[in-house]
Amino acid sequence: MSGDVLSMTLPELQETLTGAGLPAFRAKQVFQWLHQHGAADYAEMTNLPKALRETLAQRYPIIGCSIVRRQVSKQDGTVKFLFAMQGGDYAESVVMQYKYGATICVSSQIGCKMGCAFCASTLGGFRRCLTAGEMLSQLYTAERALGVQISHIVLMGMGEPLDNFDNVMRFLDLVNDENGRHLSMRNISLSTCGLVPQIRALQARRLQLTLSVSLHAPNNELRDRLMPVNRRYPIEELLAACRDYAAATSRRISFEYAMLAGVNDSDACALELAQRLQGILCHVNLIPVNEVAESPFHPSAPERVRRFSELLAREGINATVRRKLGGDIDASCGQLRRREQEHHSEGGEPI
Numbered sequence: 001m002s003g004d005v006l007s008m009t010l011p012e013l014q015e016t017l018t019g020a021g022l023p024a025f026r027a028k029q030v031f032q033w034l035h036q037h038g039a040a041d042y043a044e045m046t047n048l049p050k051a052l053r054e055t056l057a058q059r060y061p062i063i064g065c066s067i068v069r070r071q072v073s074k075q076d077g078t079v080k081f082l083f084a085m086q087g088g089d090y091a092e093s094v095v096m097q098y099k100y101g102a103t104i105c106v107s108s109q110i111g112c113k114m115g116c117a118f119c120a121s122t123l124g125g126f127r128r129c130l131t132a133g134e135m136l137s138q139l140y141t142a143e144r145a146l147g148v149q150i151s152h153i154v155l156m157g158m159g160e161p162l163d164n165f166d167n168v169m170r171f172l173d174l175v176n177d178e179n180g181r182h183l184s185m186r187n188i189s190l191s192t193c194g195l196v197p198q199i200r201a202l203q204a205r206r207l208q209l210t211l212s213v214s215l216h217a218p219n220n221e222l223r224d225r226l227m228p229v230n231r232r233y234p235i236e237e238l239l240a241a242c243r244d245y246a247a248a249t250s251r252r253i254s255f256e257y258a259m260l261a262g263v264n265d266s267d268a269c270a271l272e273l274a275q276r277l278q279g280i281l282c283h284v285n286l287i288p289v290n291e292v293a294e295s296p297f298h299p300s301a302p303e304r305v306r307r308f309s310e311l312l313a314r315e316g317i318n319a320t321v322r323r324k325l326g327g328d329i330d331a332s333c334g335q336l337r338r339r340e341q342e343h344h345s346e347g348g349e350p351i
């Protein structure tokens with residue numbers, strides 16, 4: 001972290017700069033440039049003396065990301081960015097337009113270790129965790145490129161956020177800072193595949209964000225097959241943690257359920273799911289699975305999704321069907337990076 005100015009909190013930046021013999025007010029100026037204006041270069045910080053800007057640039061480089069590719073959905077205006085990180089890695093973000101404002105889906109790692117059978121992020125292999133600054137930079141770079149203020153963040157891009165716990169907590173602190181971007185915790189969702197100890201650690205922080213839990217199956221037999229994490233933290237343990245989380249924070253948990261035709265979309269699955277979720281302050285999001293080239297799964301038919309949703313409702317479980325955005329631009333996590341890797345391995349020209 002030393003020198004990674006974009007990942008520093010304001011007190012850390014003050015300490016760093018005063019330690020280097022600079023007055024503390026400079027730290028606040030730099031912090032505001034970075035986080036309120038999304039400055040990617042010290043050259044933009046025009047209220048700082050030029051010589052100081054040059055010194056800072058040498059000592060404390062701004063480690064963010066740059067746009068490699070941008071795809072815009074013709075269907076709904078969803079924009080998918082492929083970002084280059086330092087070290088030549090790629091990460092993805094998607095910006096979706098909703099009635100309540102623009103939402104960015106941020107990646108927390110390059111690749112993923114969790115191994116979910118239907119997810120493209122796993123296929124490309126795990127490379128590394130992203131820093132807080134690299135996560136912020138996805139937001140700031142997208143806002144600048146699009147000329148919009150993004151009002152909502154979902155940590156649902158590539159990677160498992162709770163497998164990068166400290167950096168993600170730092171990211172949340174920074175994006176929420178009143179001297180920085182000051183984005184409300186209530187406008188942030190964090191999605192996890194179900195790392196139970198980290199869910200409990202998150203609960204202890206009492207954040208006002210929305211916790212999304214990727215469930216995708218109503219029992220261990222099926223969930224073990226789809227999500228290897230379940231072999232470590234079985235569904236009973238996961239749901240117990242969710243029950244406690246919701247009770248302690250009074251925040252409704254959002255369960256994600258990707259509908260896989262003929263795999264987890266039967267009436268019996270719906271009833272078993274409803275049974276399991278009784279008494280948990282929650283909501284179920286049904287998502288027809290996005291097809292991934294190498295994966296054997298196909299989305300459930302709309303009629304099946306509707307029926308599943310009705311069965312849940314009949315059992316008193318609140319469910320909605322997620323509107324699918326960006327279907328024409330590989331907008332599900334890991335897909336664009338995957339395409340990029342294949343392109344390179346086929347000997348294609350880098351962009």
Ligand code: SAH
Nearest residue numbers: 118119156159160191192193214256289290
């Ligand atoms: N690792 C975290 C967050 C990243 S994935 C998690 O597992 O929650 C964000 C969401 O997309 C998760 O619910 C994940 O299960 C889901 N997802 C992954 N691949 C998908 C696909 N092909 N179609 C639909 N949803 C998918």
